[in-house]
Amino acid sequence: MRKKSIKEIKIEKMKYPNVSQGYDENGRLIEFKGGILGQKVRVKPTKRNKDKVKAKYLDLIEHSSLENFTKTCLNPDECGGCAYQKLAYETELMLKVEMIKNLFKENDISYAGDIKINQSPKVTAYRNKMEYTFGDRKKGGELVLGLHRQNRFYEIIGTSDCNIVDDDFNKIRLKVQNYFREKKANFYHKTTREGLLRHLVVRKAHRTGEIMLLLVTTSDSSFDNIRKKLFVNSILDTKLKGKIVSIYHITNDSVADAVIPEKIELLYGKGYIIEEMLGLSFKISPFSFFQPNIYTAEKLYQKAFDLAGIDETMEVLDLYSGTGTITQVMATRAKSATGIEIVKEAVDKAWENSELNRISNINFLCGDVLEEIEKVGNKYDVVILDPPRAGITPNSLEKILKIDTKKFIYISCNPKTQVENIRGFLKAGYEIKYYEIFDQFPKSRHVETVALLSKLDVDKHINIEIELDELDLT
Template sequence: MRKNDVITVDVKEMEFGGFGIGYFEGKKVKIKGALLGQKIKAKVKKVKKDMVEGEIVEVIENSTLEKQSLCPHFGDCGGCTYQNVSYQDQLKIKEDILKKLFEKEGITEYEFLGIVKSPKEHGYRNKMEYTFGKDKEGNAALGLHRKGRFYEVIMTDKCNIVEDDFLKALNLTFDYAIKKGLPFYDKKTHEGFLRHLVVRKASKSGEILLNIVTTTQLQHDFTELIERYKNANFESRLVGVLHTQNDSWSDAVVCERLEVLYGRDYLIEEILDLKFKISAFSFFQTNSYGAEKLYETVREFAGDVSDKIVFDLYSGTGTIGIIMAPMAKKVIGIELVEEAVMSARKNAELNGLENCTFIAGDVSQKLKEIKEKPDVVIVDPPRSGINPKALEDIVKFNAEKIVYVSCNPESLVRDLKTLSEDVYKVKKVKCVDMFPHTYHVECVTLMSRVEK
């Protein structure tokens, strides 16, 4: 088997990342976007010692899991994976993938509490980053990237994972840009003016914040656009319009200069009766209702902490620490990004919490400096998981419990395996589906200290 060969594969199982797995001539074949039960004609992209990576050329036979997608963009848009699968089957796929990962690492003696479905199956996202660009025909477009095509954008004006306010903002901004003849940014030439439209909406408080991201290649007065936004009859209350300038070559939304064109530069969201101030660039879970289910699980696994010290590691903007603070004796959060720590402190103050301390710095380094000993350690690390040195330091504290929150089950099971080799045992696992129609899933794991 060689690169560019075309092979026929029956998809026998699924792996995290939206991959379908089959076998050809005794070798594992991993195909992005393939679905359990499909028969696929695939082109070989990479040949490795123990595995082949392929891409779909044609679906020869459909899966019994497939149904008609409710989203007209599905198939072209790179945003979703499972729009053509019933929600119940999506949950089953995610649950099976997670269980197999645990089993592969030899983690078997634990209580699996299932997967909590998102309270909203559609219209659940509270943030979208739309890209200005061109579609495959070369026409102007504002929306999401075409699947597998970095330089192509499709108009996602009927997307069903957002509420109508997002689509209204997208269409209004696109129409304005076309009317004014404003040049859309070209990622190949790095020329153009309009780069992104970022829409954030507070699901609970009903506030919406709009951020127009441009280069500095033009000067433009956005007064007319602001008036259009103000008169748009959004279901939410428009609290701010921002203008971010970004001349970096990266396609990420980077802030080199920020100007408030109207209102304020943040919105207020409510989670479990606590308020959170979210700025244009703050990290916050993109499914507010799902976030409540996630944090309820964290509280449940942490148990009674009324007389206990809780460490919130990789604390970000402090959401978990603040959620735990009303129940705990004391919370100490550690986060590398200083801006996030400042947000955490402001959010603690916003809620009148005086038993929270948030520290800026590397987790491994700061753990060596802290004098207090935690009773419960909560970790919510980045996708890559916990640094091995930090894992060693966490174990040394000998806390009663570790609650591990993860958005990447592959790095999760790796870290759990390491922790299980010492003084901890995996007791409970619960998944929370924060991202319907995608392959992503959040997982909360409770580890308890093994008394010797």
């Protein structure tokens, strides 16, 4: 690496969710992922064009004056789990609001209202799911179970006192790590594609205290039935506030560094945990999607319910409905609610949960929104949208905009794609009546948002134009 190719940059602006901008000694705009407003960092340019230079973040030179919060974890500058450990919560909220406001400006979208952020009821110990990775902190070092080190893909940080989860997560992580250290088990090496241990997924239902563990390994024959039983017995002996009710073994030989369930085996207990939210109960299976922060999710769903103005006469369509959480929330008062979701396991779980909650005025279809939308009729009182991070595809958006409804509620875990989609709604004659940010992920860069998009009152708009035409302005 040539020394002259390294740039020292002061971060002067941030774009949602994790893009930093600054200027080099020649006044050229440098853009890269990572960093916090006000930090001085080293970056390496990777691509140049007329407008800016794209670069790769290397390391931190100087902290930002914003980083004055002292109650952090042990590894705030190394762990890649969350970026805002050193920010006071009020500062974090301010940064997030500013980045979302800039998204609107960048997309030439005007909104007459004030963009507010709804803070999380819990800033620590809020997550209900963690995915840990087996590896080592340095090459040839002892086994570590934890999270990837920031900007170091092959290095793993042991998260001893992680404060975005409750202590049961930390105790389980440490117990599993020490168990396999004692057994001298090896982890899966991405370069040689050899080794046993890959991931540990921990899920905890905060309201019921039920805990599920997913141990992910390769198909290495050394982890036989006897060793599986020994592992289960050892882990069940852990003293916790909650209770382990489900342990799975997942076999994954895929090259990808992700939890891919090529084979699933229930080693102990039942196949799910139960969580409670907004007076409803939900079965959560190993790969069910469920909001990671139920405390903020409750506020978000209640806001969506209120914005929809649900009453007993209304028919609701919920697109990208997942396990049917919000479909069921709407169905508690609506005349009927229909959900469409492409993932079969999620749809199966949605039916299970609706039966568990004794909700009968509900229907779920499994398939692509682009295709299934034609099977459910074209007229609804309100349509709920909660697409994946990639947002709504152009073809799907075109069909969605043909639905006869005056009101869309658009929930998003990725405001960037949401705002891009909103431009399509505005062109189709809708306006943003309400927009709010929900801090679903304290200490991280991400947020959840909700937008109310209503059909413009065409008759009223025409009348206003006529009145203006009739005025004598001379």
